[in-house]
Amino acid sequence: MKPSEIITLTTDFGQRDPYVAMMKGVILSINPRARIVDITHDIRAGSIQEGSTIIAEAYPFFPSGSVHVGVIDPGVGGKRRPIAVAADGHFFVGPDNGLFWPVVAAHPQSHVIHLTEKSYWMDIISATFHGRDIFAPVASHLSCGIDPNLMGEKVDNPVVLTSPRAWREQDQFVGEVIRVDGFGNLITNITVEELAEFRASEGPIITIGGLALKGIRTTYSDVGEGEALALIGSSNLLEIAVNRGSARTELGDDCGIGAKVIVRFED
């Protein structure tokens, strides 16, 4: 795989502390030509679920040969393995705690390496910051074109992450809110492909909390200002939104992450 020399970073470090910058310094010390892109550093502390969703959504927009570092690593310094994954033409580097599982599961040709070869790490390894001391230098070496097979041994049993999936129940789909974005849009785990089966029917009824919405719209401005709607969002997932407003704020506390969403098709 030809490296793109692009390295992305996804962490729960926030941007107040110098931790992200330390990782960038390490990366640029090894590969001065690396171009580093922040995906986000605002994953909720320790939320492997959120981190894995964000990485899986974002990486396909980068050129193949890019290296995606994920550091949501509450078990740092303990027994969890450091890994590198080659999947779908991209590399992923981070802890073996399920963070890359959605990518691995979707690509049967994935190749997972347990990172053991210390010559690709920093000289001194702290017990609490493997992002800086293992993952950043490994990512930078990958961005230089080093073969990941040189960095450790193949793993056949990476840690599995179980994520909530939507299911079909007779004439309806039952899913849930899996992410609330900065606009207050409620993103569900019901995919455009799942809804496609029902296309022939009349417009569905979407219910969440006490609210029932008729039909799946195309864009926010298809309804009046301040009105709620259901639509297919930019990641091809069913989304509940409020035109020029925040669904999170308007629809109340029972519509946050985990809230049940039902799509019922009428005959």
Next chain:
Amino acid sequence: MKPSEIITLTTDFGQRDPYVAMMKGVILSINPRARIVDITHDIRAGSIQEGSTIIAEAYPFFPSGSVHVGVIDPGVGGKRRPIAVAADGHFFVGPDNGLFWPVVAAHPQSHVIHLTEKSYWMDIISATFHGRDIFAPVASHLSCGIDPNLMGEKVDNPVVLTSPRAWREQDQFVGEVIRVDGFGNLITNITVEELAEFRASEGPIITIGGLALKGIRTTYSDVGEGEALALIGSSNLLEIAVNRGSARTELGDDCGIGAKVIVRFED
């Protein structure tokens, strides 16, 4: 215009979601040499007024031939046009909703293109994320030196944004607070040029809320710690500040955005 290969981004996306990173991935997939600079992603959701002010303030500090992408786009997927603007030796790319109007209005030689040529877009266009699917790829093609005239047709009637302007009233200027920065400084729409006319007079009296300040100072430390002052800020606008404190916090709620500011010159 020779491209600088610099692309700046101004959005209301925040930094928690992967949306900004998706745009960067798209840009780097088209022009791997592009250097991307975030102006801010913390524009208040949907605030075209704030976005337009920030872009107009920031772009002149970049080399000519830079491309400035603005995505404050509450009408995304509706009838508003996607545009590219060539003005003052820079390019601007985003929705035709007034976001670039201050730049266009200040430069009569501006050239506005309605983006219609889909070969410069992503293959699949979502209804809700034109920042990623239209504006990012167009910006990246512009950064490669593609002529914007190839990307669509000239527009003579871009959307006008009406912004509050200061006015003169006998021996005084009446303006308002248009931005509160992270230090709590209150930035007004009264320009250094407007004040220059009055230079011959004694120091003016500046009033805001219940407060009256005597004279326009040079810098914060010209007054004691915790004292309020008026000065000309770094963007050549009259600013109300508190030395080593926050005017926003100290002066109370009637001094936020929209608060009336009067500069009165004594004879």
Next chain:
Amino acid sequence: MKPSEIITLTTDFGQRDPYVAMMKGVILSINPRARIVDITHDIRAGSIQEGSTIIAEAYPFFPSGSVHVGVIDPGVGGKRRPIAVAADGHFFVGPDNGLFWPVVAAHPQSHVIHLTEKSYWMDIISATFHGRDIFAPVASHLSCGIDPNLMGEKVDNPVVLTSPRAWREQDQFVGEVIRVDGFGNLITNITVEELAEFRASEGPIITIGGLALKGIRTTYSDVGEGEALALIGSSNLLEIAVNRGSARTELGDDCGIGAKVIVRFED
């Protein structure tokens, strides 16, 4: 010193305003090849103490020949001098207010220049934004390899910053919390070197607020979820943390910055 063409930025500007981007525009206008890395822009407004700690912690992870700009500058436009420092193979640029003192004090070979040569500045210098008008252009010229001795005169008396230091008191070390990170970890000023002297003894007792902790652990997961521990953090300082939780939240208000921490060794 051969320039790395890397420039880091540490400020108290936040990321909402266009100030950081203006500095980047100025830097790239002078050296289009500069690679700019944000350390943080969330230093508490005017906190030279916090800024100096962060810069001293972060810079060693960058390649030598890097330029580190620090703009925590409450005295901007007043009498404080603008300086450039050459120390430990790196450059530092900012106000002479103690921000770089920890670096200077630790490296007797440091060289401090009072920046006076205006040909390396912007043409017009505002009174309130020397970050943009003096420090950014100076940093960019340094990243091009310009000798700092051409930019002004040597200074023998840079401003000293007095920082709280841990001290030894018979069989114990007395220090304090100097930083609380985004995870809520309490970072103290007690160094691994100071603790090393006591290695031969039994595990120490660490007290903070009403809490007494037995022993210094290796990593967070050495204790149960929600339990507090003391460990040596990734910057080689004693740290109080809660496994998969926030020590700042769990241990209460008397454990913030400045809280007394005692390490007592038993015989």
